[in-house]
Amino acid sequence: MADLTSNSSKMATLKTKQCLNLITRFINSRTPPFHYKNTRTLQTLAFEEIQSSPNKPDAPTAFILHGLLGSGRNWRSFSRNLASSLSEWRMVLVDMRNHGKSVDIEGLDPPHNMFNAAMDVANLVKEKGWEWPDVVIGHSMGGKVALQFAESCTRGDYGHSVSFPKQLWVLDSVPVEVSPEYSDGEVEKVLRTLHSLPSPIPSRSWLVNHMIQLGFSKSLSEWIGSNLKKSGEQESWAFDLKGAIQMFNSYRETSYWSLLEHPPKEMEIGLVVAEKSDRWDPDLIQRLESLSSRTGDESEGKFSLHVLPNSGHWVHVDNPKGLLEIVTPRMASLST
Template identity: 25%
Template sequence: MSTLEKHLHLGRLPPRPAVPGGGGQSSSKMRMGPGRKRDFSPVPWSQYFESMEDVVVENENGKETFRIYKSGSEGPVLLLLHGGGHSALSWAVFNSAIINRIQCRTVALDLRSHGETKVRNPEDLSAETMSKDVGNVVEAMYGDLPPPIMLIGHSMGGAIAVHTAASNLVPSLLGLCMIDVVEGTAMDALNSMQNFLRSRPKTFKSIENAIEWSVKSGQIRNLESARVSMVGQVKQCEDAASPEVPKAIVEGIIEEEEEEEEEEEDYEGRGSLNKRKKEDDTETKKEHLYTWRIELSKTEKYWDGWFRGLSNLFLSCSTPKLLLLAGVDRLDKDLTIGQMQGKFQMQVLPQCGHAVHEDAPDKVAEAVATFLIRHRFTEPIGGFQCVFPGC
């Protein structure tokens, strides 16, 4: 595995050519004939989830608000935890797929500092704090008698799911699923992660532009998922170029800068050159209206805590476990031994990028549904027939 591929475990896929269709629900939409333009416009969450709400949690820091998206009314709860830099919306297409296969309820959570969740100390992204958040949200939603819950986490969210399970913060835990996160690979990637984060675009001129970049760079290989997911990853820039600032004010600032520049001109040629440069910079700023919701580079001090010891922690959880990987080469020594000993169920979903549940939502939904049916945690619906994998 290349060094860049190891970067996947913080929730980011290094730039590479996108695979049309990605094996997900939108494959037909991605295969467009010559001359047909793909639609990069955003899609609302309401096309995939039944409801959205804010869960208020009271702790030593006061009141904090966690955004969740929900579907279903009966069966076990699948509590979905996204990867670093992503949001609950990364589960949107998977949500539609799983709800149509088995009797279950889904709750997709925006983790602290991500999406629309608002907390008093957003800089604290330690595994301990984030796992406590998950437990607090479960308690706030269901009280002392929560329904059976299966934790499903991707990348960073997978690590947080394991820490939550190992700390017994969900008393009704039914099962545990990690998606494309392995301690060995993740730890190897940390040293060069900052360079990768610096290589990404800092700003986008529109949400459509951000969606287009995510697909063409290969971060999300499924256009359908990217159109709903990227909305949770970017936000409007908070500066003078923001649409909230009246155009007259922006123009006034530009005019003042140009007047000062003209007064400082030593000669006409130099002044014209500076003025053109100023105008070019201003136009660039006016176009760059969106940026990342969270600066992952500032969370570096927590990366080690998310992943170190994760394999043994995962293996120590007594609940039934499922590991979904984009490639078998991601397995480290501890998980290889554990898998040979039958301590967890593993399934490899090839031809996917790191965002497995976005690239191939149908395949992930089928794997999760089969796991739950195999353990008799739920029943199939809509004629779904599971095929038990050999591994």
């Protein structure tokens, strides 16, 4: 972990363009045929299932939670590759409230915070009559939703018959309050810009050109443009911007340090820090390193810190192979 500390200053000076220029790159790999289900139920989250053996009963399950302004589809390629290595597993890609196909679902009422976003996941499990997920993988804001889900499971928020996840994977997600020093990054600038745009948006090409003129990279501008959808003769967002901003504010304000310090027995929490990410406070990195190297207590679960090399914030795009090499063996250990 010494390399991580020495690279901490580099993280803070990373140019956002380096991270975001890769957002449109695709993962090219051979994978076996997969079975997909796109499902939506009233007042529960939209989701998609990926499974190489759809008729296998009692398959271990991993929920995958996307980040701000994203959707489950952003994680299809990674999930296919993960499922090809873990053929017995079932992946559930969730569209969180205010995002993707969950935008139009009634009943996902405010406040739009981490607690309610995690409650949505629990309600989905209950509504579908599923077993509770064995693993929850969350990227960025989804990482904090995963932490909230685990915390709520352990204290009985969802009932006493709940089984908490055996593993959490928190991917480049700051698990504590975001320091003011790191509260004026690219994400905040994007949100402020989107909030100031006219409604309706004149066209996708207008939006992309406008974002570029404001100084955003072409790739980021095009990715933002891809989040527009046709609504009659007009363009509208594929996310609820006001609700997403509220969720992001909750992300910045919440801390799950106590859960990292004292995970419940038989739970593993793995935090993956992207080597080139620009959102990490060096002091926090040192605290996480110290926590990870602490001698384990058999009465509690485990916390581990992992560095994903050659990756910015978009871990599943920048270095999907490296991420798979971190996550896959630990998940495989649950089914042996």
